[in-house]
Amino acid sequence: MEAAILRVRGLAAGYGPVHALSSVSLEVPDGAVTAVLGGNGAGKSTLLRAISGTLRFQGGAITGGTIEFAGERLDGRNAARVVAAGVVQVPEGRQVFARMSVADNLRAGALGARHGRRGEQEARERVFGLFPVLAERVHQRAGLLSGGEQQMLAMGRALMARPRLLLLDEPSLGLAPMMAARIADTIREINDQGTAVLLVEQNAALALNLATRAVVLETGTVALSGTAAELAASDEVRRRYLGVGDEDAAADAEAGIRAEHDHSDGHPTLRRWVA
Amino acid sequence: MTTFLELLITGISLGSVYALIALGFVIIFKSTEVVNFAHASLLLAGGYFAVVSRDTLGFWPALLVGIAGAALLGMLLEFLIIRRYRGRDHSVLAIVTIGIDIVLITELARRIGPEIFSYRDPWGNTLVQLGPVSIPQTRVAAFVVAGALITVFLLAFRYTSWGVAMRAAAEDRGTAALMGVRLGWISASAWAVAGALAAVAALFLSVFPTTGLDRETGLIALKAFPAAIIGGLDSTTGALAGGLIVGVTQSLATGYQSELSFLGNGIGDLAPYLVMVVVLLIRPAGLFGTRELSRV
Ligand SMILES: Nc1ncnc2c1ncn2[C@@H]1O[C@H](COP(=O)(O)OP(=O)(O)OP(=O)(O)O)[C@@H](O)[C@H]1O
Ligand SMILES: [Mg+2]
Numbered sequence: 181m182e183a184a185i186l187r188v189r190g191l192a193a194g195y196g197p198v199h200a201l202s203s204v205s206l207e208v209p210d211g212a213v214t215a216v217l218g219g220n221g222a223g224k225s226t227l228l229r230a231i232s233g234t235l236r237f238q239g240g241a242i243t244g245g246t247i248e249f250a251g252e253r254l255d256g257r258n259a260a261r262v263v264a265a266g267v268v269q270v271p272e273g274r275q276v277f278a279r280m281s282v283a284d285n286l287r288a289g290a291l292g293a294r295h296g297r298r299g300e301q302e303a304r305e306r307v308f309g310l311f312p313v314l315a316e317r318v319h320q321r322a323g324l325l326s327g328g329e330q331q332m333l334a335m336g337r338a339l340m341a342r343p344r345l346l347l348l349d350e351p352s353l354g355l356a357p358m359m360a361a362r363i364a365d366t367i368r369e370i371n372d373q374g375t376a377v378l379l380v381e382q383n384a385a386l387a388l389n390l391a392t393r394a395v396v397l398e399t400g401t402v403a404l405s406g407t408a409a410e411l412a413a414s415d416e417v418r419r420r421y422l423g424v425g426d427e428d429a430a431a432d433a434e435a436g437i438r439a440e441h442d443h444s445d446g447h448p449t450l451r452r453w454v455a
Numbered sequence: 456m457t458t459f460l461e462l463l464i465t466g467i468s469l470g471s472v473y474a475l476i477a478l479g480f481v482i483i484f485k486s487t488e489v490v491n492f493a494h495a496s497l498l499l500a501g502g503y504f505a506v507v508s509r510d511t512l513g514f515w516p517a518l519l520v521g522i523a524g525a526a527l528l529g530m531l532l533e534f535l536i537i538r539r540y541r542g543r544d545h546s547v548l549a550i551v552t553i554g555i556d557i558v559l560i561t562e563l564a565r566r567i568g569p570e571i572f573s574y575r576d577p578w579g580n581t582l583v584q585l586g587p588v589s590i591p592q593t594r595v596a597a598f599v600v601a602g603a604l605i606t607v608f609l610l611a612f613r614y615t616s617w618g619v620a621m622r623a624a625a626e627d628r629g630t631a632a633l634m635g636v637r638l639g640w641i642s643a644s645a646w647a648v649a650g651a652l653a654a655v656a657a658l659f660l661s662v663f664p665t666t667g668l669d670r671e672t673g674l675i676a677l678k679a680f681p682a683a684i685i686g687g688l689d690s691t692t693g694a695l696a697g698g699l700i701v702g703v704t705q706s707l708a709t710g711y712q713s714e715l716s717f718l719g720n721g722i723g724d725l726a727p728y729l730v731m732v733v734v735l736l737i738r739p740a741g742l743f744g745t746r747e748l749s750r751v
Contacts, residue, residue, distance in 0.1 A: 236542075237629035263635030275630040277623050288623040291616060292635010341635060 185210035185376050186231070186267070186345055191245035191255075193223075193230045195238060200226040201400045203245065208345065213367065213377040215387035215408060217421050218397035224380040225272050227397070228347045231378075232269040233259040249345065263292035266344035272353065272380075274334040278323030282314055285322050285333055289340030299342065306373070307336035310366055328359035335366070345376045352383045364390055384421035388412045396421070461588045462710040463703060468594040470702020471601035475656040476679030477686065477694035478605065479649030484688050485625040486645040488545055489537060492552040494653060494680075496559035497532075499673035501525030501654025502661060503563055506572035506668050514576055522654040529650030533643045564670040573667040580663045597659035604655060605695060608648070612691060617644065625689070678705070678724075681731035687744020696742055701727040 184207035193201040201223045208214045218224050229235045230242050231254060247255040254262055268289075277285050286307060290300045308315040311332040317325060322333055331351055338346060348367065352360035364386050371377050371390075381387035388394060388408045395405040396417065404411060411417045476498065483491045491497075505521025512520065532555060540548050578592040612618040623631040624641045632638055653676070660675050661668040682701040686693025709723030734742060 232633060234629055234632055237632060239542075259632040260635045260637045263633075268635075269633050271630060271633060275627060275633075277626045277630070279626055280619075280622055284619055284622070287616070287619045288631070288634050288636070291620050291623070337634070 183210055184208060185250055186378065187246075187248040188227075188231070189246045189248075191227070191230060191247065192243045193226055193235060193240060194243055195235075195240040199400060200240065201230065204397070204400070204402055205245075206395050206402060206405065208376060208378050209393065210344075210376050211371070211374060212393065213371050213379055213391045215391035215394035216378065216380045216397060217382070217384050217387060217394060217411075217417070219382070219420075221399075222397040223400040224397055225349055226400075228269050228349050228378070228380060230255070231262070231267060231347060233257050233262045234269070260292055263341055263343075264294065266342075267347065268292075268338040268341045268343035268345075269347040270334045270338045270349060270351065272349035274327075274330045276322040276325070276330050276333050276337070278321065280322055281319055282322055282325070282333060283318045285337050286314075286340050289337035293341035295342055300340065303340045303342050307339050310339070310369060311336050328355050328363070331355065331359075331363055332366070335363075335370075339370070339375075343375060345378065346370065347378050347380075349380045350382060351379070352381060352386055360386060382421075384417065388417075388422075457587050458710060459707075461590065462706045464585070464588065464590055465594060466703030466706030467699060468590075468598040468702070469706055470682075470699035471598050471605070472656050472659045472698075473679045473682045473701050474605060474695045474698025475601050475652045476676050477682040477698045478608065478691060479652040480679065480683040481686075481688060481691055481694040482621070482645045483649050484683075485691075486621050487533075487537070487642045488548075489552060490545070490549045490688070491649070492549060493532065493556040493559060494649065495673040495676040496556045496563065497525055497529055497650050498653035498657045498660075498676045499563050499668075499670070500528050500559060501650060502657030502668045502672055503567065503572075505654065505658065506574060506661075509572075509575060514574065518574075518655075518658060521657065522651045525650035525654035525657075526647040527650070529646035529648075530643045533646040537642070537646070538639065560673060563673075567668075567670040569669075571667040571669045572661075574658060574662055576658070576662050578662065591663050593659065593662040593664075597662075600655065601659070604652065608652075609691065621645070678727055681727045684741055685727075685731050685734045687741030689745055690741065690743035693741055693743035700730060704730050 186208035188204060188206050191201055191204040204227060216224050216227065226240065229238065229240065231247055233254065235241055242255050246253060249265055249267055252265055254265065254267065277288060280288070286304060290303060295303070313329055314333060314336055317329065322330065325333060335351065351363050351367065355363065360383065367377060367379065367390055379387055379391060388411060391408040393406070394408045394411045396403045396411065404414065404416065476494065480491060480494055483489055501521045501524060504524035505517045508520045509517040536551060536555060537548065540551055576593070578596050581592040582589040583592050583595055612621060620631065620636045620641055623634060624636055624638060628638055656676070657668065657672060660672055678701055679698065682697035683694055684697070685700055686695070686697030704726045705723050708726035712722055
């Protein structure tokens, strides 16, 4: 296993009187996909916001612990410094700049990185390679894109900063299974190109299939952690995140999301987690 | 007909100056969601810096001093005061800017006293003949300069990285921060640009046919407030349209005052506010705006 690029130790965070995270520790290996699973309100988004330095925009703050990226402390840094360090977050719900064109959204993504004009051009080519549809829609207003296209734009925009670590908050949220599978393929491709990924998902089957390691958050603490295969095989994860007593879903998670393309009978491989 | 043309051209020239002020107002609102009631004092400060350095430096350098001074003052206000209230309620921030305005206006009025400062600008009271109508050269200069500045600003807003950052921050501050946009600089630069534009406006509000800059000059900037509201507080296009509407309305209403005398005296100064009320009744967010003032 490769060395950890991100180390979170004893992290606590909250929104005023609301404690959202307490003593969360996890490591993200370089060059791999790490998944964070958990139900609604478990603290997944809070964890990503703490790393990206944007808690204060939601009225939150880190109250304890440390976040270390490539040997550099990130906790207490402002969002711009975190981006400059090479960590970029794609927010939950995509949050593209709806009134700006696709091209300007991508430009906005490059604002925080200091890679110069050449770097920006290279990043744009990489993004268009991953998401050809963005190249076709480059002059269109982002608000007019479909949900799936907006997710691609949100990811492309983040890649414009050429991050070493990409934080993804529920990229499959609200997408049809086919589109979710395509996003999953792209995440794998991005990772293959050398970008480490910390993937927050409620779609456990999708996430465990992509990740090498995973943690499960429950009410703000790490309840389980291990390799993706271990978690996919664990009773608790099968029961709570891969569908109650549903052997199929768990089996699908292990068999791989790609197999889903062969299922033309509409069998629901991509299952939403239900409380 | 000649009168009408003259009034129209005067109105457009005046309107372009109001547009400069309204634009600054809109930039600050868009990027920081602050309704800046200190804008009038920023304008007066820019004018004051220029006229007091006029004798030693000459006209053009003094104008630059005024522009730089107002830009710096705007930035300073943002750094020292506005920044501390970030994240607070918008009405709190609006009240803070009213406080700043009172302090600045009081201090400037004390310094200016009863005097009227002349810019002693290169245009003087010369008239230019445009076909059948004769227009003061200052009005032509105002239109040309304001038009050029507005064009430069809009191009920058559209094409430069600064513009992209401003627009991103205007749409969603939190997401812009995720992109590594430095919101503090965005906010400070908005205040600086607004100050600089206001200082240029101060010049054209003080030259012929006006006698010069006095402590009341800032009050004229208040007419740009209806301009910004008519256009829509969060729309740069709206600021331009609003400025022109206010300028032309005011000019025509003043010119035809005698015919409009049934509406009472001083209709020229009142007309822009009447237009504002009518526009707000029909479109609460202004002509081009997306946000209503009540939601501010
Ligand atoms: N802006 C906020 N103000 C106050 N409390 C918040 C805020 N955002 C989140 N919380 C609380 O913090 C806890 C963790 O929320 P968080 O958004 O991190 O959960 P999540 O795991 O991302 O959930 P979901 O899957 O629904 O997105 C929840 O109890 C939530 O109510
Ligand atoms: Mg969330």
